[in-house]
Amino acid sequence: MIEQWRRMRAARRIQPGDGRALKPFRWWQLPFRALLYLTLSHPDGRPTVYAVDLPHRADTGSGKARAHLYVDGRQYARSKLPAAFPVEGGTIEVAISAFGVKRCHYVTVDGEERQLVPDPRSAEGRRARFDGNHPALSRATGVLSVLTLLVGVALNVLQLAEPISRIPAITENLGRFDSPVHLPIWLNVALALGAVAGSTERALRLRYSLLDQAGK
Incomplete structure (x- = not known):
């Protein structure tokens, strides 16, 4: 029921396109654009190629990001x-x-999901090629990104919990929490940047979870 309501709400946001041609991906667009493809075959064997173009910036007219x-x-x-x-x-x-x-998937009427294929020249495509050419190193990079994210989030949560616990209403009900960790500002900044880097690496692989939300 909730999923149906979400799809109906999303359908109301759709506007017709103007028929313009899809521009090829350029190397200087790496930080600013994602481009992903899906090819579906008709019963007669004729293929249709769908492309989702995602500029990483707000639309000048509405101030909202668009697909x-x-x-x-x-x-x-x-x-x-x-x-x-x-x-x-x-x-x-x-x-x-x-x-x-965060997500770019084809979901069939039967509920099956297929991730769209990133343009090989995009950042997501380059990450996928790195995974194909160097699978062991790619897995190690993925593990490192998760560990960096976990450490950064955990240590920052511990330190934030102490001043929050000093709020009178919270102290009266839950007591005061003394963090076992007190890091210098420069190290906290470094951990925060590491968490952002970890979540960015995961986004290049179209991975997303509550952990990434916490890293934000």
Whole structure:
């Protein structure tokens, strides 16, 4: 019921596209754009190529980030995020986080999910190629990003809990918490930057969880 309501709400955000051609990905757009593809075959074998273009900036007209759906190279629709574009056999669901692409999946009417394929020239595509060419090093990088995120979040939560526990209402009900960790400002900043780097690396692999939300 909730999922159906969310999709209906997302459908109301969809606006028709203007038919403009999809621009190729350029290297200087690495920090500012994501581009992902989905190819579906019709019963007669004819393929349709869907592309989701995600500029990492707000739309100049509305001030909101938008996703643009292209069909066979032409803009078909656009929507504020999160977006849910109805396509043949299902829906393309798109969402972003503060660190990049949060979700870009094709969900069939049967509930099966398939992640869209990033453009090989995009940051997400380069990360996928690194994973294919160096799987062991890629796994190690993924583990390191999770550990960095975990350590940064845990230590900052411990230190934040102490001043929060000193609020009179909280002290009366829960008592006062004395953090066992007190780090210098420069190290706290370094941990925060490490957590951001870890979440950004995970976003390049289209990974997202509550841990990444905490890292924000």
